[in-house]
Amino acid sequence: MEFDAEYRLLEGFHAARVLVLGDVMLDQFVYGTVDRISPEAPIPVVSVEHASSMPGGAANVARNIASLGGQCVLLGVVGNDGEAQELSAQLVASSSVQVKLITDSARPTSVKTRYVANGQQVMRADREMRHPLPEEVARRLLDAFAVCLASSDIVVLSDYAKGVLSDLVLREAIGAAKKSGKTVIVDPKAKNLVKYSGATILTPNRAELQVASGEECATDAEVVCTARRFLSEGICEVMVVTRGKDGMSVVGPGDSATHLPTVARQVFDVSGAGDTVLATLSLGLASGGTILDSANLANIAAGIVVGKRGTATVTTGEMVASMPSFEKAADPKKIYSLENVLQLVRDWRAQGLKICFTNGCFDLLHPGHISLLEQARAQGDRLVVGLNADLSIRHLKGPARPVQSEIARAIVLAAVKSVDAVVIFSEDTPINLIQSVEPDVLIKGADYAVDSVVGADFVMKRGGRVFLATLLSGHSTTNTVKRIVATE
Helix, strand or coil, rough: HHHEEEEHHHHHHHEEEEEEEEEEEEEEEEEEEEEEEECCCCEEEEEEEEEEEEEEEHHHHHHHHHHCCCCEEEEEEECCCCCHHHHHHHHHHCCCEEEEEEEECCCCCCCEEEEEECCCCEEEECCCCCCCCCHHHHHHHHHHHHHHHCCCCCEEEECCCCCCCCHHHHHHHHHHHHHCCEEEEEECCCCCHHCCEEEECCCCHHHHHHHHHCCCCCCHHHHHHHHHHHHHCCCCCCCEEEHHHCCCCEECCCCCCEECCCCCCCCCCCCHHHHHHHHHHHHHHHCCCCCCHHHHHHHHHHHHHHCCCCCCCCCCCHHHHHHCCCCCCCCHHHHCCCHHHHHHHHHHHHCCCCEEEEEECCCCCCHHHHHHHHHHCCCCCCEEEECCCHHHHHHHHCCCCCCCCCHHHHHHHHHHCCCCEEEEECCCCCCHHHHCCCCEEEEEECCHHHHCCCCCHHHHHCCCCCEEECCCCCCCCCHHHHHHHHCC
16 A cells, blocks of 8 residues: 555544454563473573563554554453452553453462573463353443443454354344444454354464364465464455564455565564554444554554563554665654664764754644754754654543644654754653663753753763753643634
């Protein structure tokens, strides 16, 4: 598809509403080193250095939707335990996901604990209960699903075979969604795909397709032949098969089949890569894209996330930064990932150039913004602008903001002559970005005091300075929005 079509889809992510139902879990990672074998058994001894945890399974799908700027409701089942509390707290703190978890005191919250030593995973321990939900719990889950369905654009069913997506839940959820005219995407784990009958799209990986079919799926032709067999049985309308280093295959009705080569530059960890594909695919379709357009974006997102460690997420800013430029954009080369902008900053410093930094939401760019940017650029030789992602703006200003998506705001900023680089960040403050860029001059508006500017201490300790730009009165995005609402 045309590159500007990809931009249009990415711009639509912030308005897309996705309902995710499935197996939520807590992913734990224990990191350490191995330098000896246990005398008790022929197993490595891991000297633990640190540990971390993050939402996994269907919760990671929801987290990816949020990090990409989409709106998401997450439905799942947890136990009455500390892991459930930790999972809920992490989701609420790190994303704009609406979390609606049903408690089943008879089962524990699913937890996967991965032990990583010297950069390699040496063991995984699972704490879970895999039997299907009791009917009473299933009914509570389906009642919640029915309430959330009407306000959603698309439905995602994330099956990790932990029992939440029982035959009853699948049958009624798929039936209700189809009756409402909603597209249903399923990430399947069952060996018998018949249980997903009625779904619009299935997204198995190659191994899952082989197990379900009993057929070898090594080549393009074998994948297409096997997928078409399930399509002919009416189980789904389209199958998107993820194939690791061989990319992704999109198989539709008739002779429709497209193979997308992998875009991964390096692979550190494939944990959760399927969740990223599912999230991006759902947002693309909810934004009006075709299955192939959306799969293209999902393939790009997967290539980014496997280059990160742990159960990671992707942002639209990272996706834009990894795409080639196109003629109709103002200057997409100015939009960078953190990794790429740091290389750019290193090159500028090698030339003896002074680096300036400012940040903001820049929603509905107005003359006040332009004035601040021009003053910022005048303080040095190059200006890096940190742009709040949709996710962080929702945290700071509420669900009605931003007015424009992060992609739209980044493109507009890239067109401003005084701006040399735009980096989208998802955190509520730019402190991590400032500490990475290490600017010589940090710029904020004169409505701040120096000691209240995030990152001021860090910059000044390094010998840099803080500049407070004069504000152009009479201009405010918030007031503009109020005037628009009053007019309507």
